[in-house]
Amino acid sequence: MPNIAPQSKDTPKVAIQETDYLIIGAGAVGLAFADTLIDEDPDCHITFVDKHAKPGGHWNDAYSFVALHQPSAFYGVNSMEFPSEQIDTHGPNAGFSALASGPEISAYFEKVMNMRLLPTGRVAYHHLSEFKARDEDGIAHVASTLSGEQTQIKVRRKLVDGTFYQTSVPSTHKRNFDIAEGVDVVAPGELPDLWKTPDSLPEHYVILGAGKTAMDAGIWLLGAGVDPANITWVRPRESWLWNRAYIQPGADFFEAVIGNQMAQLKAAETAQSGEELMRILGESGHYLRIDPEVEPEMFHFAVISEGEIERLRRIKNVVRKGRVQSITRGEMELQEGTHTVPGNTLYVDCTARAVPFSVAANGEQPLFEDGLITLQPLHVPLVTLSAAVAAFLEAHFDTDEERNALAIPGPLTDTPATYPHAFAVTMLNRSNWSQNPKIAPFLTRSRLDPSGPTMAKMAAEGDTRLAIMGEFAQLAVKAAPNLRKLAAKARKIHENT
Ligand SMILES: Cc1cc2nc3c(=O)[nH]c(=O)nc-3n(C[C@H](O)[C@H](O)[C@H](O)COP(=O)(O)OP(=O)(O)OC[C@H]3O[C@@H](n4cnc5c(N)ncnc54)[C@H](O)[C@@H]3O)c2cc1C
Numbered sequence: 001m002p003n004i005a006p007q008s009k010d011t012p013k014v015a016i017q018e019t020d021y022l023i024i025g026a027g028a029v030g031l032a033f034a035d036t037l038i039d040e041d042p043d044c045h046i047t048f049v050d051k052h053a054k055p056g057g058h059w060n061d062a063y064s065f066v067a068l069h070q071p072s073a074f075y076g077v078n079s080m081e082f083p084s085e086q087i088d089t090h091g092p093n094a095g096f097s098a099l100a101s102g103p104e105i106s107a108y109f110e111k112v113m114n115m116r117l118l119p120t121g122r123v124a125y126h127h128l129s130e131f132k133a134r135d136e137d138g139i140a141h142v143a144s145t146l147s148g149e150q151t152q153i154k155v156r157r158k159l160v161d162g163t164f165y166q167t168s169v170p171s172t173h174k175r176n177f178d179i180a181e182g183v184d185v186v187a188p189g190e191l192p193d194l195w196k197t198p199d200s201l202p203e204h205y206v207i208l209g210a211g212k213t214a215m216d217a218g219i220w221l222l223g224a225g226v227d228p229a230n231i232t233w234v235r236p237r238e239s240w241l242w243n244r245a246y247i248q249p250g251a252d253f254f255e256a257v258i259g260n261q262m263a264q265l266k267a268a269e270t271a272q273s274g275e276e277l278m279r280i281l282g283e284s285g286h287y288l289r290i291d292p293e294v295e296p297e298m299f300h301f302a303v304i305s306e307g308e309i310e311r312l313r314r315i316k317n318v319v320r321k322g323r324v325q326s327i328t329r330g331e332m333e334l335q336e337g338t339h340t341v342p343g344n345t346l347y348v349d350c351t352a353r354a355v356p357f358s359v360a361a362n363g364e365q366p367l368f369e370d371g372l373i374t375l376q377p378l379h380v381p382l383v384t385l386s387a388a389v390a391a392f393l394e395a396h397f398d399t400d401e402e403r404n405a406l407a408i409p410g411p412l413t414d415t416p417a418t419y420p421h422a423f424a425v426t427m428l429n430r431s432n433w434s435q436n437p438k439i440a441p442f443l444t445r446s447r448l449d450p451s452g453p454t455m456a457k458m459a460a461e462g463d464t465r466l467a468i469m470g471e472f473a474q475l476a477v478k479a480a481p482n483l484r485k486l487a488a489k490a491r492k493i494h495e496n497t
Contacts, residue, residue: 016152019047019124022140023160024131026050027057028076029375030162031112032384032448033391035077038120040395046117047124047153049131049142056109058167062102063189065220069212069303071097072104073249074450077112078388081447092219092307097248126151134159138371158394161374165383165412170213173352178326185327185347188217191224202346203230206332207315208324209350210235212302215290217348218312232317232341234324234332239298240278240416241288244305249450251458254465257451258472260286265475268423268483274490278416291318299416301381324351367407368393368400376409378429380422385448389433392442406432406439411494418494424487427476 021037023030026048034046052060059066068075072082084098093099100108117123129151132141140153170187179185184202194201205221207214214233221231246253246260263286264277271277278299281287288304289296290312322335330343365374367390378386393403410425411418433439443449444456458466 018154020044020157021046022155023048025162026055029387032077032387036388036391045122049126049129055113056106058169059105061169061171066102068099072100073097092305170352177324180328182329183327203344204342206232206347208234210237214350228314231315233315234319236323237298238294238296240296241302241304243288244303265479269479274417274419366404368403380410380426418490420486421490
């Protein structure tokens with residue numbers, strides 16, 4: 001969060017506006033928080049300040065073929081479904097719940113702001129505006145980016161920091177490798193423009209980066225008909241990925257989803273490390289990796305289908321010599337050596353880290369502090385569900401002590417070794433929520449909770465498949481002691497990050 005500096009005496013005086021909650025950031029997280037708070041606290045007034053021209057945060061800057069990697073059915077805000085939540089019939093996601101595309105996500109968040117929040121008359125939105133600081137009198141200082149006009153906003157209750165994740169995407173991130181003159185490097189968002197220059201297409205493509213964006217770029221190039229032999233992929237680390245077959249909403253997928261959670265608990269009962277936990281789940285197919293011969297050193301909660309994995313395995317030119325340091329025409333300098341490529345190569349820069357893990361790793365900052373809410377993951381990695389739960393806690397509990405007891409921040413982890421910390425925090429929060437007479441009913445009606453409404457509906461219909469939850473509860477108890485040990489080990493690594 002930006003530093004909270006005292007107001008300068010030279011600041012020109014302007015009219016003071018007032019609000020109960022000032023949310024910094026109208027991205028997915030700030031919007032999910034506001035959407036729940038506006039219903040749960042019918043008296044409150046909310047003001048958003050955001051640097052972007054439109055709501056939706058980083059989705060405004062995403063590459064055109066970006067999509068959610070989790071089903072749309074449990075993303076966004078509680079009050080509004082995505083227009084398309086059907087089962088996909090074709091492509092690598094066939095048979096599974098739809099994944100909203102980037103433009104659909106942007107349109108969705110615009111609708112949340114313009115057709116849901118602003119019409120309540122209890123929400124104000126300062127777009128193209130930067131939150132600068134809150135002074136000792138609780139006045140927030142906001143500057144309009146284009147006009148420079150200053151606004152002062154008296155925050156009656158709390159400042160809400162919706163910028164914790166510091167999401168970075170290819171089109172806005174700062175490259176940390178050098179490029180010589182004559183080398184063509186593009187962000188993935190520029191690939192669809194290649195049709196405009198049919199006479200000067202590249203001979204070869206190099207994808208830089210090992211994360212989900214790089215995977216999307218690979219699938220896009222293959223889908224566009226590029227011969228896999230003409231693609232080189234610089235993949236410094238291999239990643240474990242969640243198999244999307246087990247991350248699905250609704251009763252039709254209940255057995256698969258619960259089976260996956262039970263497999264995780266069984267693995268957590270015996271594994272001696274996060275790496276071993278993932279190896280076990282990799283063998284059972286709950287976790288996937290592109291190259292089965294390489295031990296993954298990365299885990300960013302990315303979700304993928306087996307169809308996508310199959311496509312990506314067609315790219316055989318994989319360079320594993322660490323991160324790229326510099327590129328000259330025909331040659332890449334990497335951390336562990338050089339690699340030559342044809343002179344007429346187009347580099348696709350997918351090296352932006354969606355979330356800087358050094359920042360989001362520790363989970364040490366309380367969610368609720370005096371006059372400040374810092375939105376962080378509670379059910380890792382479901383950031384919009386976590387924000388909605390935070391809003392519910394704010395509205396229905398009296399003290400920050402009570403709220404924080406139900407809102408232990410979990411880290412967004414970077415590696416298999418650190419994952420058990422996030423896993424344990426999620427289990428702990430979920431267990432506390434399930435026993436809380438206020439939160440448990442909220443979750444049964446929260447569309448952002450992948451299992452709450454499904455299980456409530458199944459219970460209402462007397463679905464006998466729910467009997468397995470008894471076994472689930474026993475497994476959770478059995479796994480708890482070893483999971484705590486794994487989590488403590490993982491937490492130590494986080495602390496030294
Ligand atoms: C390609 C990609 C795909 C993803 N897919 C998924 C997915 O399928 N499921 C999932 O759960 N998550 C996914 N994520 C994670 C994703 O980051 C979150 O879902 C979510 O969109 C993050 O929202 P946010 O509000 O935290 O951040 P942002 O979208 O970055 O929003 C923060 C906002 O704060 C504003 N801001 C920052 N500082 C200031 C300031 N000082 N003053 C005013 N405004 C400020 C910024 O302008 C921005 O609009 C994905 C991320 C990426 C990059």
